[in-house]
Amino acid sequence: MSAVLDASDETVTAMVSVRDLDVSFGSTRVLHGVSLSIETGRTVGVVGESGSGKSTLAKVLVGTVRPENGQVTVDAIDVNGLSHSQRGAFAYRRRVQMIPQDPFSSLSPRRTIGQTLAEALDPVHANVRRFSDQIAFWLERVGLSADMMRRFPHEFSGGQRQRVAIARSLILEPSFVIADEITSALDVSVQAQILDMLAEIKEALGVTMMFISHNLAVVQNVSDEVVVMYRGEVVEAGSVAQIYADPQHWYTRRLLDADPGAPGFSLDL
Ligand SMILES: Nc1ncnc2c1ncn2[C@@H]1O[C@H](COP(=O)(O)OP(=O)(O)OP(=O)(O)O)[C@@H](O)[C@H]1O
Ligand SMILES: [Mg+2]
Numbered sequence: 001m002s003a004v005l006d007a008s009d010e011t012v013t014a015m016v017s018v019r020d021l022d023v024s025f026g027s028t029r030v031l032h033g034v035s036l037s038i039e040t041g042r043t044v045g046v047v048g049e050s051g052s053g054k055s056t057l058a059k060v061l062v063g064t065v066r067p068e069n070g071q072v073t074v075d076a077i078d079v080n081g082l083s084h085s086q087r088g089a090f091a092y093r094r095r096v097q098m099i100p101q102d103p104f105s106s107l108s109p110r111r112t113i114g115q116t117l118a119e120a121l122d123p124v125h126a127n128v129r130r131f132s133d134q135i136a137f138w139l140e141r142v143g144l145s146a147d148m149m150r151r152f153p154h155e156f157s158g159g160q161r162q163r164v165a166i167a168r169s170l171i172l173e174p175s176f177v178i179a180d181e182i183t184s185a186l187d188v189s190v191q192a193q194i195l196d197m198l199a200e201i202k203e204a205l206g207v208t209m210m211f212i213s214h215n216l217a218v219v220q221n222v223s224d225e226v227v228v229m230y231r232g233e234v235v236e237a238g239s240v241a242q243i244y245a246d247p248q249h250w251y252t253r254r255l256l257d258a259d260p261g262a263p264g265f266s267l268d269l
Helices: 054-062 084-088 090-095 113-121 132-141 146-150 158-170 188-205 217-222 240-245 250-257
Strands: 014-025 028-039 043-047 071-073 096-099 176-180 209-213 225-230 233-239
Touching: 014 054, 028 043, 028 054, 028 233, 043 054, 043 217, 054 071, 054 096, 054 176, 054 209, 071 225, 090 096, 096 158, 113 132, 113 146, 113 158, 132 146, 132 158, 158 188, 209 217, 217 225, 217 240, 225 240, 225 250, 233 250, 240 250
Parallel strands: 043 209, 043 225, 096 176, 176 209
Antiparallel strands: 014 028, 014 071, 225 233
């Protein structure tokens, strides 16, 4: 069994472990028997068509959707066992960060980028001067410059705003980061730049990440392993090379057929 599916192996290196997860909304089952694990410092890509349950899985991991069945552990915390108030607690939200799909909605138009990043670190005082070294470090890390902390969101391009949103998630130094379709609103060339930047950060800092997209080409450059979802189930999992060289499931083969650039890096949007 591939490492990504082997959630039964309770090693200390698994940052995320999902076992036999079922989620229903009313009488509709949206996730069925989903199991996967993500080792510390690794990135797992989750691909699947619209409605396959990718965002629902992400919401279970951040604690906003409660599963019907299954064990979900993130950074040694039993997410399913958390009470409602524990899920909403700042401590848990800091550990698990979701990078938003649409950065405009997550950045306050009235706050400078510096204020937004300071607020992420300390919602009560949000003191830019106190955190300026940290803010400068993260802005540079995502390919922006430190002096941009004085600017407002409307002064940035879409790609730059997404970089700010990534900095805002990473500045908290979370144990686990979920990126759910974070490039789908961007131009193809800008997408590629953001993906390269994320791949670089991941290599340099060893961030543990789940990277979600409906597009296999988008996940391959950032991910160590890939999980393929179809109608709420994991139908295949393995390394990027394995999935490309020897796809097992017909749905994976269909995804690959729709991806003319394989196994190189291309975007077919
Ligand atoms: N709060 C909800 N109430 C009822 N049904 C929901 C809810 N959230 C999601 N669903 C349904 O669950 C299924 C999976 O949705 P989900 O958003 O997880 O898919 P997805 O893989 O993220 O799709 P996309 O690629 O379009 O983002 C869909 O059929 C959706 O309509
Ligand atoms: Mg989604």
